[in-house]
Amino acid sequence: MEVAEANFGDDTFACSELNRHLTDSTTTQTLNKIAANDNYFRRYPGGSTMLLAVIPGDDNKAKFRLSGQEKLAQQMVNKEGLSLNPSKVNWASNSERNNFQSKFNARASSVELRATWTRNKYRLRDKPRYIVRSSS
Incomplete structure (x- = not known):
């Protein structure tokens, strides 16, 4: 105390x-x-889920809560030119969110997604x- x-x-x-x-x-x-x-x-x-987009050298991490995670993921997929579909992810499911994060990070070259929570x-x-x- x-x-x-x-x-x-x-x-x-x-x-x-x-x-x-x-x-x-x-x-x-x-x-x-x-x-x-x-x-x-x-x-x-x-305990609210959140998705962070971490761009090396940029101190401003883009953070999105549940309602904006799909939009952020789609923006980062487009930026990286990847063939992942964020609209097929149940963003409220930790396992699906973490699975998407892993697939994205394995393929991305300039952005890292970090699934976290408040x-x-x-x-x-x-x-x-x-x-x-x-x-x-």
């Missing part, structure tokens, strides 16, 4: 962001249990923040 308060205050944070400040890493599962059982954290659920975010609740502040 002290690390979360000291580094994030009232801001939200993901497990990976918290781990940068910890000596011993934690897991999303642990943070979810703390949020549910101890009520120290408020959890903002993630992360859970957490925020320290007011009562634990008060306890941390008053014990300092």
Whole structure:
């Protein structure tokens, strides 16, 4: 709790962001249990699928959530001149999305697709923040 308060205050944070400040890493599962059982954290659920187009040398990754993944995939297929059909992919299915990503990346030369998801975010609740502040 002290690390979360000291580094994030009232801001939200993901497990990976918290781990940068910890000596011993934690897991999303642990943070979810703390949020549910101890009520120290408020959890903002993630889990939405997302597709990233990564172009080497370009810091701006094009990100599309579920509704735009097919469009992004089609744009990248066209850019690479590949014979893949994004309209035949069920983008809500992790296995189909990952399969498409693998096929695309094996054939593409200047773009990498990365299938990922949004992360859970957490925020320290007011009562634990008060306890941390008053014990300092």
